[in-house]
Amino acid sequence: xxxxxxxxxxxxxxxxxxxxxxxxxxxxxxxxxxxxxxxxxxxxxxxxxxxxxxxxxxxxxxxxxxxxxxxxxxxxxxxxxxxxxxxxxxxxxxxxxxxxxxxxxxxxxxxxxxxxxxxxxxxxxxxxxxxxxxxxxxxxxxxxxxxxxxxxxxxxx
Numbered sequence: 001x002x003x004x005x006x007x008x009x010x011x012x013x014x015x016x017x018x019x020x021x022x023x024x025x026x027x028x029x030x031x032x033x034x035x036x037x038x039x040x041x042x043x044x045x046x047x048x049x050x051x052x053x054x055x056x057x058x059x060x061x062x063x064x065x066x067x068x069x070x071x072x073x074x075x076x077x078x079x080x081x082x083x084x085x086x087x088x089x090x091x092x093x094x095x096x097x098x099x100x101x102x103x104x105x106x107x108x109x110x111x112x113x114x115x116x117x118x119x120x121x122x123x124x125x126x127x128x129x130x131x132x133x134x135x136x137x138x139x140x141x142x143x144x145x146x147x148x149x150x151x152x153x154x155x156x157x
Contacts (some may be wrong), residue, residue: 004057004144004147007057008053008054008057008140011053011056012046012049012050012053015049015052015053016045016046016049019045019048019049020045023041037116037117037121039122040116040121040122040124040125041116043122043125043129044109044112044113044116044125044128044129044132047129047132047133047136048105048109048112048132050132050133050136050140051105051108051109051132051133051135051136051139052105053136053140054135054136054137054138054139054140054143055105055135055139056073057139057140057143057144057147058139058140058142058143058146059072059073059076060143060147061142061143061144061146061147061150062146080104080105080106081106083097083100083101083103083104083106083107084101084104084105084106084107084108084109084110085101085106085107085110085111086106086110090107090110090111090114091114105132105135108128108131108132108135109128109132111128112124112125112128112129112132115128
């Protein structure tokens with residue numbers, strides 16, 4: 001348990017630091033007003049990082065080698081990015097794509113960031129953050145169970 005928690009926390013922290021490096025770059029180079037939404041930005045960044053780390057752990061729990069994880073992870077992340085709004089803005093997608101995007105971390109995170117920049121504040125992101133926390137808890141829990149079974153040599157059901 002301590003190995004999984006340590007890895008989960010360290011990867012989540014790295015994810016948050018990387019996001020803030022991008023935010024600071026956007027602020028310094030493009031004069032993006034990140035300080036006006038700083039509280040919501042921090043909350044949304046933390047819950048998105050927790051959810052994506054849980055997703056990474058879940059993928060790792062299914063894969064038998066780093067190569068397999070690399071291949072499956074790339075496909076899964078690209079698919080989620082396309083459907084969730086990271087490649088094409090969600091507001092121009094047809095209704096079916098908007099619905100499918102709600103099955104991705106990207107979709108919930110994108111909607112949260114759009115709520116922040118449109119001035120909806122913490123109230124506008126609360127539901128999205130709750131879903132991202134639920135995703136983080138669900139994926140991390142499932143991944144922990146699978147990884148524990150693998151380490152103990154138990155068959156997966």
